[in-house]
Amino acid sequence: MKTTYREAMRAAIRDAMQRDDRVFVMGEDVGRYGGCYAVTMGLLKEFGPERIRDTPLSESAFVGAGIGAALNGMRPIVEVMTVNFSLLALDQIMNNAATLLHMSGGQFNVPVVIRMTTGAGRQVAAQHSHSLEGWYAHIPGIRIVTPATLEDARGMLWTALVDPDPVLIFENGTLYNTSGELADDAGPVDIDHARVRRDGHDVSLITYGGTLPATMRAAEELAADGLEAEVVDLRTLRPLDEETFLASVRKTHHAVVIDEGWRSGGISGEISARIAENALYDLDAPVVRVCGAEVPIPYPRHLEQAAIPNTSRIVAAARELVGVHA
Amino acid sequence: MSVDSELGVDPKHGIHLLRQMLRVRRFEEKCVELYSAEKIRGFLHVYIGEEAVATGVLEALDREDSVVTTYREHGHALLRGVSAEKVMAEMYGKVDGCSRGRGGSMHLFDKATRFFGGNAIVGGGIPLAIGVALADKLRGDNHVTACFFGDGAVAEGEFHESINLAALWKLPVLFCCENNLYAMGTAIERAQSQTDLALKAASYGVPSWPVDGMDVVAVENAARRAVEAIKAGGGPYFLELRTYRFRAHSMFDPELYRDKVEVKEWMKRDPITVFTERLRGAEAISHDDLTALEREAADEVARAVAFAEASTDEPVEQLTRFVYSEANVS
Numbered sequence: 029m030k031t032t033y034r035e036a037m038r039a040a041i042r043d044a045m046q047r048d049d050r051v052f053v054m055g056e057d058v059g060r061y062g063g064c065y066a067v068t069m070g071l072l073k074e075f076g077p078e079r080i081r082d083t084p085l086s087e088s089a090f091v092g093a094g095i096g097a098a099l100n101g102m103r104p105i106v107e108v109m110t111v112n113f114s115l116l117a118l119d120q121i122m123n124n125a126a127t128l129l130h131m132s133g134g135q136f137n138v139p140v141v142i143r144m145t146t147g148a149g150r151q152v153a154a155q156h157s158h159s160l161e162g163w164y165a166h167i168p169g170i171r172i173v174t175p176a177t178l179e180d181a182r183g184m185l186w187t188a189l190v191d192p193d194p195v196l197i198f199e200n201g202t203l204y205n206t207s208g209e210l211a212d213d214a215g216p217v218d219i220d221h222a223r224v225r226r227d228g229h230d231v232s233l234i235t236y237g238g239t240l241p242a243t244m245r246a247a248e249e250l251a252a253d254g255l256e257a258e259v260v261d262l263r264t265l266r267p268l269d270e271e272t273f274l275a276s277v278r279k280t281h282h283a284v285v286i287d288e289g290w291r292s293g294g295i296s297g298e299i300s301a302r303i304a305e306n307a308l309y310d311l312d313a314p315v316v317r318v319c320g321a322e323v324p325i326p327y328p329r330h331l332e333q334a335a336i337p338n339t340s341r342i343v344a345a346a347r348e349l350v351g352v353h354a
Numbered sequence: 355m356s357v358d359s360e361l362g363v364d365p366k367h368g369i370h371l372l373r374q375m376l377r378v379r380r381f382e383e384k385c386v387e388l389y390s391a392e393k394i395r396g397f398l399h400v401y402i403g404e405e406a407v408a409t410g411v412l413e414a415l416d417r418e419d420s421v422v423t424t425y426r427e428h429g430h431a432l433l434r435g436v437s438a439e440k441v442m443a444e445m446y447g448k449v450d451g452c453s454r455g456r457g458g459s460m461h462l463f464d465k466a467t468r469f470f471g472g473n474a475i476v477g478g479g480i481p482l483a484i485g486v487a488l489a490d491k492l493r494g495d496n497h498v499t500a501c502f503f504g505d506g507a508v509a510e511g512e513f514h515e516s517i518n519l520a521a522l523w524k525l526p527v528l529f530c531c532e533n534n535l536y537a538m539g540t541a542i543e544r545a546q547s548q549t550d551l552a553l554k555a556a557s558y559g560v561p562s563w564p565v566d567g568m569d570v571v572a573v574e575n576a577a578r579r580a581v582e583a584i585k586a587g588g589g590p591y592f593l594e595l596r597t598y599r600f601r602a603h604s605m606f607d608p609e610l611y612r613d614k615v616e617v618k619e620w621m622k623r624d625p626i627t628v629f630t631e632r633l634r635g636a637e638a639i640s641h642d643d644l645t646a647l648e649r650e651a652a653d654e655v656a657r658a659v660a661f662a663e664a665s666t667d668e669p670v671e672q673l674t675r676f677v678y679s680e681a682n683v684s
Contacts, residue, residue, distance in 0.1 A: 093485035
């Protein structure tokens with residue numbers, strides 16, 4: 029069936045609500061408004077205000093309440109409008125969700141799911157556009173997933189809810205309108221493994237989330253040059269499935285890491301380090317990174333686009349790496 | 355229960371309340387000693403002076419109710435029914451501690467008694483309590499979540515966000531503000547534009563009132579009244595429990611910020627000595643009874659120390675356990 033990323037996400041929420049009475053949704057404008065990005069549109073009518081709960085603007089309280097409800101047997105889906113707003117709830121995510129199981133010596137697991145929009149590309153400037161999923165991936169005790177495809181938008185949520193520990197789902201805002209075919213029986217998918225989205229043997233393009241489409245387009249362009257790029261979609265940033273991208277690098281001997289987040293201290297550095305630690309002698313050249321520019325995301329379109337990875341930068345980086353110059 | 359009019363409480367229950375406060379006091383005194391002996395490390399915050407608060411409030415709860423508290427929570431844990439052995443072993447960082455030694459003094463947890471922890475971020479436990487209560491409400495379980503925090507937390511956004519949400523959603527939360535007049539070293543009048551904290555809470559539409567936190571009977575009565583109203587569907591209640599900490603904030607605190615005379619004045623209102631005198635005045639307790647209570651408390655502490663001493667360290671190979679769940683528990 030033809031669907032969009034947004035609709036796939038909504039179908040996932042509806043499916044979870046139907047499967048399990050313990051599941052409920054809470055967040056700012058998830059009910060009457062229909063969700064800031066319209067993901068929860070229509071669900072209030074279907075499930076009622078007890079299970080689709082509009083909250084006041086109080087990220088710390090409602091994210092913390094999600095954690096508390098999870099501690100007490102529920103399976104909350106908490107929606108935070110954007111990743112930048114999630115910083116208002118960082119205390120709850122970092123100091124409670126990520127630590128309670130450990131601090132309690134294994135007694136209190138926190139089966140909460142926290143969804144949020146991430147990323148730039150929509151001209152909403154420096155307080156609505158950052159890509160902080162790599163930051164969050166620094167924290168042990170939480171799981172970070174970044175659905176980039178329709179299958180993952182449809183399938184990751186249920187698996188996240190079944191997971192006994194906190195899962196943060198980062199939905200890149202540029203993906204919501206992505207459309208395509210999704211199998212009628214599409215359902216839960218694993219959230220443990222990276223996936224090779226395109227086979228190739230000349231260079232590994234390692235990415236996740238919002239930059240997957242640009243990376244796939246880059247691989248097509250490279251193919252026109254006779255370069256077969258392998259595209260690895262990380263899917264989960266913590267725990268990081270290094271086996272999949274290391275296997276790819278061992279095959280292609282070249283690695284380009286593409287990350288919309290900032291280069292300094294970002295997840296791209298972690299991936300590069302793991303390649304250096306585990307596959308250095310398989311490389312024919314140093315790892316190359318295509319990352320977000322080290323600026324707060326600016327408003328004007330031309331500057332914003334210059335601040336984030338795009339197809340031509342990925343293509344150029346890959347060509348240079350393997351020594352092919354157009 | 356027959357209430358002695360002079361005493362304000364059934365004599366037998368009065369002795370029980372005194373026993374509970376004494377258990378906490380003697381345990382805390384031992385903790386201070388063990389800290390000096392370097393058996394307990396890290397931060398240690400003792401509850402000496404404030405015992406009437408947790409004692410009175412926790413009397414009003416049932417087993418199915420829940421407790422969320424702060425880093426000054428040894429007393430709450432003991433009163434809730436976590437064994438002194440497990441609490442002391444936790445202080446020692448031993449594997450038999452109530453959090454397997456991983457939390458220490460500030461992070462006591464016990465699932466069996468629905469004790470959702472000592473939270474060491476001021477205000478950080480309050481949103482959790484809201485969520486625990488929300489889960490009860492969504493399931494239709496008529497339970498209360500008691501959430502303890504200090505006067506310092508009332509300056510935190512998390513308090514205001516949470517009480518607003520609790521009031522809006524009529525959640526069964528008992529907000530227990532342990533107002534000991536100091537946020538670590540900052541006196542309340544230096545931190546709060548409105549020092550009447552019950553008034554502040556009332557602005558959210560939450561029934562709120564101040565309680566003499568040095569009087570265990572007053573605390574218990576207030577808590578029972580609030581819990582009854584909450585269980586009748588009245589939404590959250592807020593108690594400002596006015597109390598005082600006799601000891602330093604933590605073992606590192608040189609107490610430069612408060613006058614020794616002030617401390618001495620408050621010590622005249624020691625909840626244990628005052629209540630003991632009250633029981634004696636009403637001839638509700640004998641010298642022998644008192645001796646027996648002291649012996650019981652001392653024995654409990656001695657057992658706790660012996661248990662902690664005998665407990666083992668968690669093998670270092672297990673360092674990374676409990677970061678993620680080991681079995682699918684959903």
